Amino acid sequence: MKHxxxxxxxxxxxxxxxxxxxxxxxxxxxxxxxxIRGETENWGLGxxxxxxxxxxxxxxxxxxxxxxHYVGDTGKKIIYLTFDCGYENGNTEKILDALKxxxxxxxxxxxxxxxxxxxxxxxxxxxEGHLVGNHTYHHPxxxxxxxxxxxxxxxxxxxxxxxxxxxxxxxxxxxxPQGKFNRENLEMAKQLGYETFFWSLAYVDWYQDNQPTPxxxxxxxxxxxxxxxxxxxxxxxSTNGEILxxxxxxxxxxxxxxxxxxxxxxxxAEAVQEEGNTESISGTxxxx
Numbered sequence: 001m002k003h004x005x006x007x008x009x010x011x012x013x014x015x016x017x018x019x020x021x022x023x024x025x026x027x028x029x030x031x032x033x034x035x036i037r038g039e040t041e042n043w044g045l046g047x048x049x050x051x052x053x054x055x056x057x058x059x060x061x062x063x064x065x066x067x068x069h070y071v072g073d074t075g076k077k078i079i080y081l082t083f084d085c086g087y088e089n090g091n092t093e094k095i096l097d098a099l100k101x102x103x104x105x106x107x108x109x110x111x112x113x114x115x116x117x118x119x120x121x122x123x124x125x126x127x128e129g130h131l132v133g134n135h136t137y138h139h140p141x142x143x144x145x146x147x148x149x150x151x152x153x154x155x156x157x158x159x160x161x162x163x164x165x166x167x168x169x170x171x172x173x174x175x176x177p178q179g180k181f182n183r184e185n186l187e188m189a190k191q192l193g194y195e196t197f198f199w200s201l202a203y204v205d206w207y208q209d210n211q212p213t214p215x216x217x218x219x220x221x222x223x224x225x226x227x228x229x230x231x232x233x234x235x236x237x238s239t240n241g242e243i244l245x246x247x248x249x250x251x252x253x254x255x256x257x258x259x260x261x262x263x264x265x266x267x268x269a270e271a272v273q274e275e276g277n278t279e280s281i282s283g284t285x286x287x288x
Contacts, residue, residue, distance in 0.1 A: 036062060036183045040143040043070070043179035043198045050223040054200055066186035068196035069264050072228035078259040079225065079251060082107045082197065083235045084135060084175065088118035089208075091241035095233075096124060098244035104258035106130045107197075108235065109175040112137035112158060119165045126166045131261055133173030134158045134194065143182040151188045173197060173261060195265045199232035201225060206234045214243045218250070225251060230261075 036058055045054040056063075056070045063069060072080055083095060085108050092108075099106050108125055110132055115122060125132055136142060137157040145151045159170040174194040176185065181196075189196050203220040205212060212220075217239050221231075233240045248258070 036066070036181075036186065038183050040141065040180055040182055043176070043181065045200065045202075047224060051226050053226050053228065054224070056198065056200070063186075063196075063198075066183075066196065067190045067194070067265075068186055068198070069230065070198035071200040071230055072259065072264050074226070074228040077227050077254075077256045079256050080107070080228075080230045080259050080261050080264070081105070081233070082109065082133075082175070082199065082230060082261065083233050085110045085114045085235045086135075086139065087111075087113050087236060088121060089236050091238055092118070092121050092235045093124070094241035095235055095244055096121075096128065096130075098248060099130070100128060101245060102248045102252070102258065104248060105260045107133055107171075107173060107261040109133045109135035109173070109197075110158065110162070111135045111139045111177075112161065115158065115161045115165060122162065122165050126168055131171045131173060132162060133171050133175060133197070133261075135175050136177055137161075139177040141178065141180045142176055143180045143185040145188075146184065148188050148191065151185075152192055155189075155192060155194070171262065173265075197230060197261065199230045201229045202232040205237040205240055208236065211237060211239045214239060214246075217243055218247070221247060222250060222254075225254065225256065 041057065044057045046057075047054045053071055053074045058070075060069065060071060072078060081099070081104060083092075083106055085092065095106070106125075108130060110122070122132065134155050135158070136154040138154065140154065142151065142154065145154070155174070162168070162170040172192075172194045174189050174196050175198070176196065179198060186196055201221065201224055203212070203217060205217070225231075233244075
């Protein structure tokens with residue numbers, strides 16, 4: 001009898017141990033976020049069910065410590081439209097036309113080449129109320145720059161040329177080239193007064209000789225849209241220029257509205273202030 005009882009206890013122990021190990025594996029699978037490292041990382045996303053917020057390889061709570069974001073309020077059906085502008089090839093004005101038709105504010109992250117070669121389009125962005133952010137002058141891997149002066153020059157050269165073109169100050173919004181970042185990279189951007197923006201929805205739209213069809217684009221952009229999405233599209237994409245009007249209409253039909261990216265900066269500042277008043281708060285699928 002004693003042997004039977006001991007055997008039952010052993011079996012129960014092994015069962016509980018196995019259940020615990022299984023639970024740990026489940027958590028491991030679904031929890032992809034980690035602390036921001038000192039070495040170079042590539043921004044990446046993991047997608048779940050359609051319409052749900054994807055997980056970033058760093059969580060929003062930790063990103064917020066560096067005034068960085070990848071998603072907005074996940075409780076509201078608001079979309080933030082952002083565009084990376086590496087050069088001009090005839091598609092940006094089609095994008096601007098679509099935004100104007102839908103009364104939507106876009107954020108255009110520009111590099112030096114775009115400012116040099118398309119100043120009239122930059123003026124149009126400013127005149128029509130869009131935000132223009134900093135994508136660095138030469139589009140390098142900024143996480144490889146270890147001194148603040150070199151980092152700042154990449155940022156300042158964009159801001160200074162933008163002011164020469166428009167007479168206005170560049171918005172203090174930064175998107176790391178290629179989505180590459182590290183802890184020091186984000187800290188330097190913060191020191192310079194910038195808010196860093198990654199994204200929660202994008203698709204492979206940047207290969208000029210292999211553009212997706214409209215159907216392929218919709219198959220990625222419609223089911224994966226989610227409340228608070230920061231959408232990244234490239235202004236060089238002929239597909240984006242072709243479909244944006246209809247895409248925005250489809251998103252509107254799904255109940256979404258279009259937000260202004262700087263609203264997230266204000267909310268972030270409020271959250272930091274609120275955290276400061278609290279005694280104790282604990283604190284890859286597509287790459288660009």
